Amino acid sequence: MGMKLKRVAAAGAATVLGLTLAACGGGSSDDGGGSGNNADAVKGGTLRYLQHFPFESSDPQRIYYGVQLGNWRRVLYRGLLAFPMSEDPEVATTPVPDLATDTGTASEGGKVWSFTLKDGVKWEDGSDITCEDVQYGTSRVFANDVIIGGPNYTLSYVDVEDYPGPYKATPEQQAAFEDAVSCDGKTITFRFNKPWADFPQAVAGMMMTDPYKKSFDEGDRSKWKVLSNGPYKIESGTWDKNKGATLVRNPEYDPATDDPETLRLALPDTIEWTIDPSDTAGELFNDRLIQDTGDDQYAITTARVAPPQMPKIVGPVEDRYQNVLSPYNSYLVPNAKRITDVKVREALAVALNLNDYVKALGGEAMGEPGETIxxxxxxxxxxxxxxxxxxxxxxxxxxxxxxLQEAGVKLPYPIKLGYQKSPTTDKAMAIIKEGWDAAGFKVELEGLSDTYYDVIAQPDKDMDVMWAGWGADWPSMMTVLPPLFDSRPNISSTTCGNDYGCYQSEEFEALVDEAANSDNTEDQIVALQEADKVLGETYAYIPLEITKFNWLHGSKVTGFTTTPASNSYPEIGLIGVAD
Structure with a gap:
């Protein structure tokens, strides 16, 4: 289920105006960008947060939207570790302690990880956050018939078999889980069935191991309940899917247990978080920010500036605008079951006019050419x-x-190109068709407007090449290359999973195994860089653009910037409002 959300995320990124949901990567600042230093920072006031889409849940173990993971880590939910509020990519992708005293101790070659909780960390009801809360939160992910929609990497790593989660487990099953994820006072120990070298990044980027109070849990009925341990709490205690909520200060939050300068300044006294899921909300929000009157002077938005609005970004408005690289890449994937000759796949890559494709998406403000996935x-x-x-x-x-002539194939070579249909993507795909037709292909465009990823995942799909998009769940190639091209967990008689081209390579998969069994991230990276080269040599994919985000904010907003930890959305942990 988590993968489905991630697929939708990448799709939204590529269609320029769409919604970006999951993944925990980030992007560096491009044109201008914030300083990351909030020189005008003052505590107090009300920040207006304008959002044009509903979340799927407010339950931490069910959260998989990139913007929600990044923003709610700053305001409502603290985890064992977190990523810093830095614009420096190296700093921002290095986990630091949050609820834990340090970034964890690994043993047994990365198969065992231990963390100790800080003293004095509390829930909003005044009770202490315990090791058992972390243990229980981790267990909830296994109940994937109830806790639906969040990332589930822990299911394949935690060294326990046939565990159905805490709601249905027998005493024996629960005991087995509590041996694999065990508590000793304030120290929690995770035992895995294989090394997990980048587990600290997973902990910082996702909420799979976040604490959850057992007495607060009502299973699916907890979907919109919030028990905060961060600097804010929801005034009503419940998030309204289609309206949002008012966030007020949490009196049980103690900044002495935190690192505010690194992880969350928590400047506004109140955050009025407004959801408007109507089709026109995104453009209306940005029209209001362009006008910059009344309460909108204190507002930020998750809605990207649309191409038709770009001519209005002039004069004083330009001072309140940012254009940044996002953590999402788009790409083309040849169907390896139908295009078996590597030279034909190479011809597709060589003929691609990527510069004009990006122009058709809206130009350099909307993306830049990629040289890898x-x-x-x-x-x-x-x-x-x-x-x-x-x-x-x-x-x-x-x-x-x-x-193509070297390959000895009959020309023109027929190609059916599948993609998610929109007015913008229609224009962009026409550019690809023009170049490919000139090379000796005969291209038929197949734009789908309803379901898309379910279709291109089918092994017998009637497509030769498919558009797709992806973003890393945390800043590791292990959350990019294996999910997309390792055939072993994906291929069945009914689906190729996220391996949309049904690609299979023993050389590639051997390098994935080498990376997975590494007990350190350095060796893991080297193996995966070699794996990416294998994908390039066999043209398993053809890179398209790195998507860009475009943000406006009100003139009374201070410290506006984006960070890799905020997934290139506004970094709410640094943002305040002026008097």
Whole structure:
């Protein structure tokens, strides 16, 4: 279920105006960008948060929206670890302690991790946060028939079998889980069935191991309840899916147990978080921020500036605008079951006019050409030689035609190209078709407007090439390359999972295994960089754009910036309002 949310996330990014949901990567600042230092910072006032889509849940173990993970970590839910509020990519992707005293102790080659809770950390009801709360929160993910929608990596790592979660477990099953995730005073120990070298990044980026108070839990009925341990609490105690909520200060939060300068300044006294899920809300919010009157002077929004609004970003409005790289990449994936000749797949890459494709999406404000599927915010990201060498991204149809002739295939070579249909993507895909047709292909565009990823995951789909998008769940290539191209967990008679091209390579999968069994992230990165080269040599994918985000804010908002930890959305932990 978590993967489905992630797929939707990437789709939204590529359609420029769409919603970006999951993934925990981040992007560096591009044009201008905030300083990250809130020189005008003052405590107090009311921040207006304008959001144009509903969340799926307010339950921490069910949260998988990138913006929600980043923002709610700052205001409502603290975890064992967190990512800092830094614009420096290296600093921002290095976990620091939050509820824990340090970033964890690994043993047994990375198969065992232990963390100790700080003293004095409390829930909003005044009770202490305990090791058993962390243990219980971790157990809830296993009840994936009840706790639906969140990331579930722990299911394949925690060293326990046939555990159905805390609601249905027998005493024996519960005891087995509590041996695998055990408490000793304030120290929690996770025992895994294989090394998890980047577990601290997973803990910081996701909420899979966040504490949850057992007496507060009502299973699915807890979907919109909030018990905060952060600097704010929800005034009513319940999040309204289609309206939002008012966040007020949590008197049980003790900044002495926190690192406010690094993790959450918590400047406003109140945050009025408004949800408007109507189709026109996003553009209306930005029209209001362009006008900058009344309460809108104190507002930020999750709605990106639409291409038709860009001409209005001039004069004083430009001072309140940011354009940043996002943690999301789009790409094309050849159907390996239908295009078996690597030279044909290479011809598709060589003929691609990526520069004009990006222009059709809206130009440099909406994206920039990518040279790999791995976002720049991910540890170890580097250009893939297959796409970066001697490539100006203008496309070369004649060179591509020569490759097709070398392959000895009959021309014109028919290609059905599938993508998520919208007015913008229709224009962008027409650019791809033009270049491919000139190279000797005969392209049929297949735009889908209803379900999409369920269709392209089918092994027998009637498509030769598919558009797709992805963002890392945390800044590790382990959350990019294996989910997308390792055939072993994905392929069945009914689905290729996230391996949309039904790609299979023993060489690639051997490198994935090498990375998975590494007890340190450095060796893991080296193995996955080699794995990406294998994908490039076999043209398992063709990179498209790194999506950009465009943000406006009101003139009375201070400290506005984005960070990798905020997934390139506004970094609410640094934001305040002026008197």
């Amino acid at each position: 791995v976002n720049p915010s991910v540890s170890g990201a580097q250009d893939n030689p297959a796409f970066a060498n001697d490539n100006d991204n203008d496309g070369d149809p004649e060179a591509a035609k020569a490759l």
